[in-house]
Amino acid sequence: MIFFKKLLKILAKAFLVAWCLFSVLGFIWILITSLKTNRELFKNAWGLFTEPQWDNYASIWTSFKLSRNFLNSIYVVSLSVIEIILVCTPAAYVLSRVKFFGSRALTSLVVFGMGVPFQLLLIPLYFSMHSIGMVDSLFGLSIVYCALSIPFTVFLEMGFFRNLPTALAEAAYIDGSGPIKTFLLIMLPLGMPGVITAAIFNFVSLWNEFLLALTFLNSDTLFTLPVGLFGLQTSMQYTGKWTTMFAGFVIVTVPTMVIYMLLSRKIISGLTMGAIKE
Amino acid sequence: MKPSGLRRSERPMVWLFLFPMTAIYVLMFIFPSLRAFYISLFDWSGFTASMRYVGLGNFRELLGDDYFWSVAFVNTLKILFIGGAIIFAIAFLLSGVLSTNLRGKKIFRAITFFPTVLSPIAVAILWSFIYNDRWGLLNSTLKLLGQERLILTWMAPEHLFGSILAALVWMNTGFYCIILLAALDRIPQQTIESAYLDGAGEMQVFWRIKIPMIKDILATALTLWAINAVKEFGLLFAWAGGVDIPAAGATNLAVKMYVTAFGRRVTVYRMGYATAMGIVMFLLVALLVFLISRAFRSEVFEY
């Protein structure tokens, strides 16, 4: 039995190593490919380059505005996340802790929004945004992102607030602080891990958002990273410059990976702390 | 804790806290959603101002749309359930190993997460090189191992969906693995050890101790998967290089809806009909979210 258990553990470990090895090799392959010539790629897809083609990177950098796209993405995603948190956190708090007429209905309404595919909203939403003159602006896009992120964020944060101990809040009431003060000084700090988790989840999903950005932004100076990357893909494949496209992938992936690695630790701590029970 | 009733002093807070969210949500989400439902009652290209009212015609047509149900809908269900089962099985396995005292734990965690941040376009290209019939990584490896009989044309129509599903699993597992890991990390070590001392087997500990203790996070993870699985779009769409509408093996509800609304070289442009498809997607996700929240209800509400 013990032998069997050990074997199982070794197998599981081996699987983890194989899984990770595969991912690492995947990335190394992308890296190597980005330094090859096209002929080398299609002649010997898994081989090394004879001479690194740094030109692939140079030509991407000069003919595409990836750095601009990158800054736009950082700006619009950060702004959206701030808006989302400011708008959703108080609402999630109230919905999870106070029962009032219509609270259940409102909660269901918000939660069921998670099921709406946003492709559905594309055209009607465009009309709404157009009527308030918010098209082709990063701020306008951030509002759209905020609106579409409400259901999931509220759902997530409600889970966190619901799990917070009541004793502290009750004590605060008895001490005579008002409900808003109780929220700001006691409950919000306790619920912070939930807020952080929500922020990270939204950051991750908005960072890769493509369709809305493509629809709501008209000027290429405002394009976000996914839109820029998509343009790069079309451009490279219609001209057969596949290895240059891989250079683009590397340029886009590396900073994103760094951001995500920093954040993934936050995700872990956020989720862990948020779920501690009384 | 159960939600408490409204106290008089809380009234201003309720209004103040709910107003911004409700206002934005109603104006920018509910209103456009209702408008979308309205659009589904029309035959409309999306380009002209004139829309032809067809009542429930789009839904009637959708019910009889063989391709929609037998290809797009079935593929979505397969991604959801088969893909989901594999993803969560692997995620549990990996997170189980990762939650032990492993050397290089942090690096392994980061690598596990890595495919999640890749552009779906890059993933599609990477895997199409793996599956290439003659010099692809998979067939070359099989040849090396002397397993010639296993060599297949992996992206031929009959295998395409399965092959894409494998790529989809690879791309998504890391994300759910990290979430489960966070949950597993917080289970007190003593609880598990005492269970082992009581003679519980690996399986028993998993089902009786670990799963119940991470139920709330598991519910969130499953909800996330249900939503993402139904809306999965990028990888399937990128599979055809973004130049053509995806083949049957790469078509799910989200892809079908997109190409019906906006075309992709094939100029379908049927906003009303596509919106009806979107409503089917909505109903599917709503049903799943409802079922998951039901299944985990006791855990979520009883504190």
Add this chain to the structure above:
Amino acid sequence: MKRILVLLLVLSLFAALLPAALAEPVTLEYACMFTEGEPNAQWLKDIIPEFEAQTGIKVDITFVGRDVLTKIKSRVLTNDPPDLVDQDHSELFAAFLSGDETLLTDLGDFLKSENWDKDGTVADQFNMAMLEMYAKDGKVYIVPFSFITSGFFYNKNMFKEAGVEAPATWADFLAAAETFKSKGIPFIGHDGQISFYNAYYYYWAVQRVMGAGNFLRAATDATGAAWDEPGFLEAAKMVFEISKGGKDYFAKGYEGSAYPAGQSDWAMDGAAVNLNGAWLPNEVRDLVENWDWGFFPFPVVEGGQGKVTDMEAYLLGWAIPQGAKHPAEAMEFLRFATSRANADRSVDTTLNIASNKLAKFPDVHKDVGIYLANATNFHLSYDGVMSKAPQWWADVFYDLDNKLFFGTITPEDFISQIKEKTIEFYKNK
């Protein structure tokens, strides 16, 4: 103090705006189907500054990419369209002209006006028969910049080595395929993951057996009766014969080849021919080493209605959406961009065939040029089925055609199933 400041600010604003308002510098908004880095985008970036210098009209171009129509859709609906948009003619037609409403500006008068080179009208520069294929109620709304056709591109060296001539008839084609096969060289390189590449074969076979217009007729025949005509079965037999289910003249694994593996392999001597659009040289130019480009159209069939002088015209062009704020200036730009000198430059930069028939011809396409010079009739790509019956094409045709093309159903099954599914499809509408 504050008031004075505000007053000053307002005044200075006026001062800044006033001369601008008087001079009325027009800025054209141009939503473009290309993305930065593509040769076509480069061409536009080259000529736009010259246009601005010569006319004083500013051009604000956005390189949107192939999704340009989806992207401007909402702007068209809110009556705030860009002044100029480009895409292939079928997509423009399907989006803006196919409904009851006409959403583009009539270019009839513009075509009759004098061209930039002042040696005739704008219309004189084009083969008007091509433009009229995309006319609505006899009016032309789209002006092309590139002409693209489809046919077999081949490696002349390989043909020479094998002692094979470019085949003119289907029998020649099969013989050539057999010669290559006997030498162990794959004949056709192909990426089977792209359904519209697969569709080239059946569509061309129908064109050659039955002539233009029949495929579209069958695709839109709600009774399905058209599919009983023997020509459709004959065309299916042709496709099946060369497929994996028949004699298999394709490079191995074509049914699962992801774009661009098959065409790249072909470009590096892996196969002899590739049936594709004339964009192909651009896509593989980096891979081709020391070989001569050859082109021959889809072979004609003995006793068939289609002739070698029937040519496919797939056009990329410009249109001015209705409601555009500066239609006159947009036309001025079109006049400039279609001039002979600028068309020549587009050929140099893009290797594509310019729509201006007086422009020079790209070297890689010199064989295409020979056939184009002799062409007497033009038809739409895919006989117009893709753009005129798009949903049938996507839901009914693609799946069955892929099966036929990969040789997993017989020609007879193909016909009976397509008939049945076509009837079902239209009944459900």
